[in-house]
Amino acid sequence: AQSVTQLGSHVSVSEGALVLLRCNYSSSVPPYLFWYVQYPNQGLQLLLKYTSAATLVKGINGFEAEFKKSETSFHLTKPSAHMSDAAEYFCAVSESGANSKLTFGKGITLSVRP
Amino acid sequence: SAVISQKPSRDICQRGTSLTIQCQVDSQVTMMFWYRQQPGQSLTLIATANQGSEATYESGFVIDKFPISRPNLTFSTLTVSNMSPEDSSIYLCSVDDIQETQYFGPGTRLLVL
Numbered sequence: 341a342q343s344v345t346q347l348g349s350h351v352s353v354s355e356g357a358l359v360l361l362r363c364n365y366s367s368s369v370p371p372y373l374f375w376y377v378q379y380p381n382q383g384l385q386l387l388l389k390y391t392s393a394a395t396l397v398k399g400i401n402g403f404e405a406e407f408k409k410s411e412t413s414f415h416l417t418k419p420s421a422h423m424s425d426a427a428e429y430f431c432a433v434s435e436s437g438a439n440s441k442l443t444f445g446k447g448i449t450l451s452v453r454p
Numbered sequence: 455s456a457v458i459s460q461k462p463s464r465d466i467c468q469r470g471t472s473l474t475i476q477c478q479v480d481s482q483v484t485m486m487f488w489y490r491q492q493p494g495q496s497l498t499l500i501a502t503a504n505q506g507s508e509a510t511y512e513s514g515f516v517i518d519k520f521p522i523s524r525p526n527l528t529f530s531t532l533t534v535s536n537m538s539p540e541d542s543s544i545y546l547c548s549v550d551d552i553q554e555t556q557y558f559g560p561g562t563r564l565l566v567l
Contacts, residue, residue: 442497444496444498446496
């Protein structure tokens with residue numbers, strides 16, 4: 341079985357500050373890992389994904405995440421927050437590649453203060 | 455990435471009625487998925503829809519409540535049957551592309567009174 345833990349439900353940062361959203365996973369096989377973002381009243385948009393290639397993954401909008409097998413983590417970071425980054429962020433895991441179901445974490449709401 | 459549309463985008467329904475949600479993709483895909491996102495919650499997979507075969511339902515979801523059709527490689531429907539207020543959620547479809555990634559539609563926001 342696979343699972344995802346996103347500790348906390350809300351993170352608030354100042355504009356220009358570092359964004360760090362934590363994600364830990366559990367998987368019985370090498371995982372594929374994903375970060376999705378959901379803006380208010382919209383669907384999910386893929387930010388980035390790890391599928392067993394480079395452990396440091398760069399995504400859209402300046403976000404990146406690092407896969408650390410020893411820590412079973414896939415934390416999402418961005419050096420400098422923008423107001424437009426305010427949204428809900430979901431970490432997800434799948435145990436194989438194509439055609440495999442995703443298991444999502446609870447999600448984290450990111451607020452950005454002016 | 456695939457472009458996915460859903461209809462309706464939102465609806466308000468009376469309890470005891472049924473609503474059919476449509477999901478259209480701009481390219482042929484093997485697998486389509488239906489998720490539910492209850493208010494303030496994460497996404498939960500309802501079922502996986504394969505073209506030409508019955509959908510595969512996750513634990514806690516049954517075909518009588520959530521019948522799914524998949525008539526071709528670009529289209530699927532999810533019906534929410536005999537609705538109750540507990541069915542008020544966002545329902546999202548997704549597709550799995552050849553690069554092992556799921557892309558999501560904009561969602562259908564359902565309120566059951």
